[in-house]
Amino acid sequence: DVVMTQSPLSLPVTLGQSASISCRSSQSLAHSDGNIDLNWFQQSPGQSPRRLIYRVSNRDSGVPDRFSGSGSGTDFTLKISRVEAEDVGVYYCMQGTHWPWTFGQGTKVEIK
């Protein structure tokens, strides 16, 4: 199975500052056609997870543009620019390239 490794696991941030979460996969997530099925989910306290980004960098409808995804191969990043109080929660990466799909351990974002 593909192992997804996130870092850091805990990320205290100052309101208005940026935050970056790294996600690394144990093997390349690129399909033969070049597409990469790397997703990011946000789980706010007490809520169900919500997909933020799919295919590395495509934001879901309604997701603020301060959230951005990037990466290739085995290294991916979720960046939150200008962190707001509502961004507090746990963020997970998930790969959908190889069966079975797998999640990272999660990164807890909190306000300093």
Place this chain on the structure above:
Amino acid sequence: QITLKESGPTLVKPTETLTLTCTFSGFSLTTRAVGVGWIRQPPGKALEWLALIFGNDEKFYSSSLKSRLTVTKDTSKNQVVLTITYMDPVDTATYYCAHRPQPGTMSNLGQGTLVTVSS
């Protein structure tokens, strides 16, 4: 509007079989292009991907739980059923179902249902 909702028992005993139902609306589960998947989350822990069934009945399972999982669909009722055999206290978790709208992703997770395994 796509919605999914999980239902099933909140408490099961060790060694029993758990049966969860995902009732969905807003899409049809009739082609390979569409799927419904299951994810779980033990209290205070990370998300774990469990299974996915496509509209053509193709299925994929978690490697570690494959021997205990079965996923089926009832297209006429817009439902997907997940069964897990030989439940153990470590299987205590919130179970979510989700829509697979395109390759390699899941979205529109349900509200989740907490299942506790205890004698």
